[in-house]
Each structure stands twice: as structure tokens, then as C-alpha cells.
Amino acid sequence: MYRIGFVFLCFLQFSCSSQVETKLNGVSFVGSRNPATQEHIETVLRVNAECAAIMPFGFIRDVNTPTIAFDTDRQWFGETKTGAGQYITLMHENELEIMLKPQLWLRGGVFTGALKMETEENWKVLEKSYEDFILNYAHLAEEANVALFCIGTELEQFIKNRPEYWIALIKKIKTIYKGKLTYAANWDEYGRTPFWNELDYIGIDAYFPLSKERVPTVDQFRAGWQSHKTKIKTLSDQYNKKILFTEYGYRSMEYTGEKPWLADRNQTKISLEGQANATEAILKEFWQEDWFAGGFIWKWFMDYGKSGGEDDNRFTPQNKPAEEVLRVYYETF
Secondary structure (H helix, E strand, C coil): CCCCCCCCCHHHHCCCCCCCCCCEEEEEECCCCCCCCHHHHHHHHHCCCCEEEECCEEEECCCCCCCCEECCCCCCHHHCHHHHHHHHHHHHHCCCEEEECCEEEEHHHCCHHHCCCCCHHHHHHHHHHHHHHHHHHHHHHHHCCCCEEEEEECCHHHHHHCHHHHHHHHHHHHHHCCCEEEEEEECCCHHHCCCHHHCCEEEEECCCCCCCCCCCCHHHHHHHHHHHHHHHHHHHHHHCCEEEEEEECCCCECCCCCCCCCCCCCCCCECHHHHHHHHHHHHHHHCCCCCEEEEEEEEECCCHHHCCCCCCCCCCCCCCHHHHHHHHHHHHC
8 A cells, every 4th residue: 555655644643532423434335347255345444434335326328318227237246236235245244334325327427416307208207217226226225224225316406306206205215215314415405405304314425615725734625614514514403414424535636625526537636645635634624523424435446456546646545645544533433
């Protein structure tokens, strides 16, 4: 693993004298072509994670297509119900809790929040297709006894245009799955999500803009959190629900705090320090709050030896200084 050369480890010394409720210290475990093995789970345990998000996928051709393809023989093993079930079983054997988080993928990586039909007929088709997709995995969540089920990810236009459908869908999910529920709202969507009262956690994919500096310090990142944190806490108080970061993370590149949601393969210069500082800042800022439930870092690959590293500017913390930051804080909380 890449050794830390420049990351300050003074966070090891920050005060933890108060008793803090155990958090959902999670990784977003990426589906693979292959079944998971004990070796793959060991890397999750080494970072002191206590839970993982398992993410089977359904696929849509474009934002105007109403049908979802899922559980097909063209998908990778880990993207299917069978694969998700195998991952869950092995992780449960290692005493890891699970958030089952079925997601949609639009061709070309188009943002799922833009999914919107132009006709009532197509809306009805989409509603039926999504119900089939999500209830398929609600059954798996119940059968596999997972701790948490995420009913959708970043689907703002779908929810905005069909709120009654979502309320009815949640009721159907609850007839199948008896555990806790959340929804993964995008960072700029969560305040408008209409059904938080029906769920157990307010889920946020926490890609908030924090700083325009090239390589912000931990303190600069923390300063950038303050206005967002106030709004998040206000929503938590309003609904009397804990906040869960259903996704959080930063790319290991310069300006990583400016638009953290960007996933394009641009050639922005690598900054391992920027990613590590951003990771430390979010953990320091939220993990001690009693109204905060924890989060799942984006993202964790099975093939650890080939993932991340000092020449990678993507999201994964694997084989980078951010991994050590994560390991220390996940052990603390």
C-alpha cells in the first residue's frame, strides 16, 4: 500500500473522551464479474468497516426509456440478485452489516436524476418496471436479513413528478421487507424529498461543494461544510430522523472539493493529499454528532491489489493515504 508521506496524523490525537454511539462505518462494495471470496472481505475488515453497501444494478437505455433491464445473463455476477446474495452471505459470515442498495444505470453514465417520461403511458410503464425491479430486491433484503434497504438512488425527477407512486411503493416494500429503509437523495435534492416521514433514515449522497482551492487543508474543507451542515441538521430535527450518508467520498485530484460529484475521466492532476484531507474533514465534522448515523465511502473494489494507488485520480481510497485516514477513524467510531 502507498505509504503516507505528507498527511498529518494529528487526527489520531483529537479528543474522543465523550461516548459516541457506534456509527454505520461502511464501504460501497462494487459488484464484479466474479463471486466474492474471503480474501476480498479481508480488505474491508482491515479498514475497520463494519458494514457494506451491496449494489445490484438495473439498466435503462436513456432518460426517456421507461423499461428497466435487470437480473439478466448479460450483467456481471455482482450486479444480479444471485451475485448480491452471495456477497451478502459471505459478509454476514464475517459479521458485517449490509445496506442493500439497488441502483439504476443510464447508458453513457447519464445522471439518473434526469430520468423523466414525456407521456402518461410511459410513466405507467416506468412505474411498473421500477416496482418489479425494487420489489425483486426487497424480497432479497428480507430473505437475507439485511439491516437496511435503500429504495432508490438519485431519482429526483421521477420522485418530483410521481410522488404518490413513491408513497404507495414504500407501503408495498414494507409488506415484504421488515427492516429499516432509506433513500439515497443527491446532495442538492435531499431537502425536497417528500417521503422522509415514511423512512427510517434521511439518506444523502454527500457530494457537496466545499472549496475552490487547488489542495484545500482539512480546516478549509471543514469551513466549507458549515452552511451545509446547518441545513442537514435542521432537516434531521424537522423529521426527527438521523442522517445517513448513503454515499460519500472524493477523487484523489486537485480541486476535489469544488465539484465532488464529477465522475468523468478528465485529466485533472492527481492529489492524494486533497482526497485525504477531504476524507478527514468529513469524518471529523460528522461522525461525532449524535444525529448522524454514519456513511458508506464511494467506492471499494474487490480486486484490491489493482485498485487505486498513487497514479489513480478516481474516488476509491484504496492504496492511498485516504485509506489510512478511513482506517483510523473507522476504528475510533
